[in-house]
Amino acid sequence: MTYKSQRIAYLFFATSMLLLSLQIVYGFIMAFAHMGYDVLHTVVPFNAARATHTNLLVVWLLSGFMGAAYFIIPEEAERELWSPKLAVVQWAALVVVGVIAIVGFHFNWWEGRKFLEIPRPLDYLVVVDVLAFLLNIGMTAFKGKRLHTTGMVLFVGLFAAALLYLPGVITFENQVRDSYFRWWVVHLWVEGVWELILGSMLSYLLIKLTGIDREVIEKWLYVIVGLTFLSGILGTGHHYYFIGTPKYWLAIGGIFSALEPLSFLGMALYGVTMARRGGRNHPNKMALTWTVGCAIMSFVGAGFLGFAHTIPQVNKWTHGTLVTAMHGHLAFWGAYGMIVLAMIAYAMPKLTGRKRYSGWVPEWAFWTSNLGMLGMTGAFAVAGISQVYLERKVGMDFLVVQKALQVHFLGLVLAASLFTIGIVLYIVNFIGYGLPRAELGDASEDADDDNLVPAAAE
Amino acid sequence: MGRPAPSEYGSEMPDPELAAPAVDPGATSTFEPPGGLLVWIVLVVETVTFGAGLVTFAVTRRQEPAVFAAGRAALHQPLALFNTLVLLTGGWLMANAVASLRGGRSSAAARWTLAATSSGVVFLVLKGVEWADKLRHGLGLHHDSFFTYYWLLTGFHFLHVVVAVAILAFLYLGIRAGKYSREDHLDVESGGVFWHMCDLIWLLVYPTIYLLGGGS
Numbered sequence: 001m002t003y004k005s006q007r008i009a010y011l012f013f014a015t016s017m018l019l020l021s022l023q024i025v026y027g028f029i030m031a032f033a034h035m036g037y038d039v040l041h042t043v044v045p046f047n048a049a050r051a052t053h054t055n056l057l058v059v060w061l062l063s064g065f066m067g068a069a070y071f072i073i074p075e076e077a078e079r080e081l082w083s084p085k086l087a088v089v090q091w092a093a094l095v096v097v098g099v100i101a102i103v104g105f106h107f108n109w110w111e112g113r114k115f116l117e118i119p120r121p122l123d124y125l126v127v128v129d130v131l132a133f134l135l136n137i138g139m140t141a142f143k144g145k146r147l148h149t150t151g152m153v154l155f156v157g158l159f160a161a162a163l164l165y166l167p168g169v170i171t172f173e174n175q176v177r178d179s180y181f182r183w184w185v186v187h188l189w190v191e192g193v194w195e196l197i198l199g200s201m202l203s204y205l206l207i208k209l210t211g212i213d214r215e216v217i218e219k220w221l222y223v224i225v226g227l228t229f230l231s232g233i234l235g236t237g238h239h240y241y242f243i244g245t246p247k248y249w250l251a252i253g254g255i256f257s258a259l260e261p262l263s264f265l266g267m268a269l270y271g272v273t274m275a276r277r278g279g280r281n282h283p284n285k286m287a288l289t290w291t292v293g294c295a296i297m298s299f300v301g302a303g304f305l306g307f308a309h310t311i312p313q314v315n316k317w318t319h320g321t322l323v324t325a326m327h328g329h330l331a332f333w334g335a336y337g338m339i340v341l342a343m344i345a346y347a348m349p350k351l352t353g354r355k356r357y358s359g360w361v362p363e364w365a366f367w368t369s370n371l372g373m374l375g376m377t378g379a380f381a382v383a384g385i386s387q388v389y390l391e392r393k394v395g396m397d398f399l400v401v402q403k404a405l406q407v408h409f410l411g412l413v414l415a416a417s418l419f420t421i422g423i424v425l426y427i428v429n430f431i432g433y434g435l436p437r438a439e440l441g442d443a444s445e446d447a448d449d450d451n452l453v454p455a456a457a458e
Numbered sequence: 459m460g461r462p463a464p465s466e467y468g469s470e471m472p473d474p475e476l477a478a479p480a481v482d483p484g485a486t487s488t489f490e491p492p493g494g495l496l497v498w499i500v501l502v503v504e505t506v507t508f509g510a511g512l513v514t515f516a517v518t519r520r521q522e523p524a525v526f527a528a529g530r531a532a533l534h535q536p537l538a539l540f541n542t543l544v545l546l547t548g549g550w551l552m553a554n555a556v557a558s559l560r561g562g563r564s565s566a567a568a569r570w571t572l573a574a575t576s577s578g579v580v581f582l583v584l585k586g587v588e589w590a591d592k593l594r595h596g597l598g599l600h601h602d603s604f605f606t607y608y609w610l611l612t613g614f615h616f617l618h619v620v621v622a623v624a625i626l627a628f629l630y631l632g633i634r635a636g637k638y639s640r641e642d643h644l645d646v647e648s649g650g651v652f653w654h655m656c657d658l659i660w661l662l663v664y665p666t667i668y669l670l671g672g673g674s
Contacts, residue, residue: 208473223496227503248599248606255510259503282473 001350003074005081007436010351011091012067013344017427019060019098020337024420026053031416034402034409048105051117055105057332058115059098064340065197066094066133069154071347072204073137076151077144082136090132097125113178115186116168123169130162149218150200150207153225157196164188176244183239191232191260191302194336198298199225201339202271205291205346210278217274224266231259238310242319250312257310264303271295284349286362290342293370297334305330305377317392322384322405330377341426351436361429369422375415383408493647501655508614508659512666515607519671522603526671529604532597534588538668541584542660545619548577549657552626552650555633562640564633571630571646574653578623585616611663615656622656625649 001007029040029049038046074081081087101118104110110117118126134155141147141155168185172178203221207214237253275292282288305327309318318324345362349355356362383405391401491498519526555570589612592598592605599609629649632638638646 211473219496223499227499246600246606247603248610251511251514251607252610255507255514258510259507262503 005084008087009067009071016064023056068343082139154200160193211280212278228263261303261307264299268299287346294338301330301334326380365425372419379412493651497648568633575626
């Protein structure tokens with residue numbers, strides 16, 4: 001750690017870990033409900049569990065992005081954070097809003113709009129909170145000595161993400177119109193501006209971990225990310241196929257969605273090539289493993305599996321089935337979950353001075369969580385394909401089909417257990433790092449903080 | 459611990475934990491087409507995208523031949539042909555600009571670039587005239603499938619020409635300010651390639667929409 005205020009990142013990372021754990025709990029509640037054991041139905045009905053599960057995902061990722069920004073921006077701008085106090089207040093506000101929202105879901109306080117269930121008054125608080133965050137990193141960047149491309153792209157990504165939250169705050173009487181603009185938030189986040197955040201974090205980690213020239217990384221990675229981003233904008237069309245929008249969205253959505261996997265493939269190939277070509281060994285191998293893993297799994301989950309049901313002719317059958325859950329799980333894990341975990345894996349030794357990146361715990365955390373997630377994806381795929389066949393081809397009743405699918409959720413629960421073991425190991429390792437240490441953040445030491453760590457610190 | 463010399467980015471601080479380079483970082487010979495590899499990647503992706511759009515157009519035309527024949531009959535052929543020639547002339551002008559710059563004749567290069575930029579503006583204006591005429595006759599995006607694709611394909615192409623005109627205008631200012639020379643003109647070549655891409659795509663869009671497909 002070069003600057004003392006980078007410590008703020010720890011608060012956000014810890015929050016991420018906590019929310020991720022909760023998200024997994026709600027995932028299990030739903031998986032058991034799908035198996036026929038909906039025992040918590042009176043306390044946590046399926047719709048509340050579903051809203052909680054997806055909203056927790058968004059908030060733990062956002063918290064991870066914010067933590068990453070508080071860690072990266074001071075270093076990219078070469079100065080302390082503009083206002084560490086504001087950052088702490090902003091963190092506390094985020095937690096408070098998050099807790100109220102999650103508790104509220106259990107008391108039926110929510111908007112019935114998929115993925116954007118947070119009630120209106122809390123929306124405004126989110127906006128204020130994000131503005132405080134942007135002001136802080138924006139001022140840090142603005143007052144800094146310089147801002148590298150990576151820092152710039154990260155800021156633009158976060159700024160645009162905040163801006164794109166607004167279409168979701170507008171209400172429409174018409175269901176089609178409402179859905180139309182709801183996707184501006186949901187889709188343009190995950191297949192648009194979040195990719196800028198992903199790209200900049202990937203680029204930062206590759207520069208730090210492989211020693212490859214910043215110029216080379218920045219030039220190429222941003223072209224690739226830019227292509228993903230551009231294809232993603234009109235790729236929004238794949239959500240518009242059958243919701244009542246004009247017919248031309250079939251062509252636009254189909255063509256631009258078909259391009260998306262190409263650029264994800266480019267990102268994966270490039271990430272792997274750069275990691276190999278860097279030719280310099282960084283002791284924190286696990287951070288590099290997560291980084292390269294992210295580049296590969298985002299292609300598999302977001303690119304390849306997204307393509308698997310993005311073409312109108314296929315989507316006609318798979319729209320709104322468990323096939324979507326199959327793609328959604330691996331896409332979010334590969335593209336966004338893994339980049340946050342990669343960032344935390346890189347930042348924690350820097351923040352705390354402890355080097356807990358070797359040994360079986362971090363390694364097994366990586367492999368079991370990834371294998372578990374692949375297993376879950378497989379279970380969702382089998383369940384989803386069966387659902388499409390029985391419900392949409394054969395024409396069986398929705399609930400009859402759900403009963404027939406119960407057996408597949410046993411596979412899901414088993415795979416999810418493996419995934420959970422990985423995440424538990426990751427969190428155990430995270431807790432083992434302890435709290436960040438202020439004395440490490442001293443720019444005058446020329447960033448050689450690792451030399452400051454006494455061996456006894458372990 | 460080896461630390462690379464400061465790059466043009468200034469005091470770049472790599473992670474202090476990095477070991478010394480095991481391979482020579484200078485040994486990065488990459489395949490370099492004119493204008494650089496980046497713009498060619500853009501070109502390939504763009505061509506594939508427009509190609510997919512044109513294939514969709516052709517497939518729909520097979521399904522609705524009567525609608526497409528009627529749509530094509532409603533287009534203004536002489537104007538489209540003239541506009542195609544304007545765009546091709548623009549490509550030739552830009553090729554001359556790059557050639558002049560390579561020959562070290564900066565002021566000539568600036569004039570050619572300005573001419574190429576103007577040709578782009580003329581194309582946009584004429585396309586605007588054509589579109590206004592279609593709208594006057596009620597042939598909008600939702601008229602029928604032919605006009606849906608007509609607007610999407612010519613609209614996307616139009617946006618590319620707008621971007622290209624902006625790039626060419628910047629290059630013109632850069633050449634005049636002496637930013638580019640016989641030795642250093644990669645940006646001008648890249649911009650030129652992008653401009654030629656607009657020609658290339660139009661040469662696929664034009665026959666597909668305006669010329670092919672029986673009827674009339």
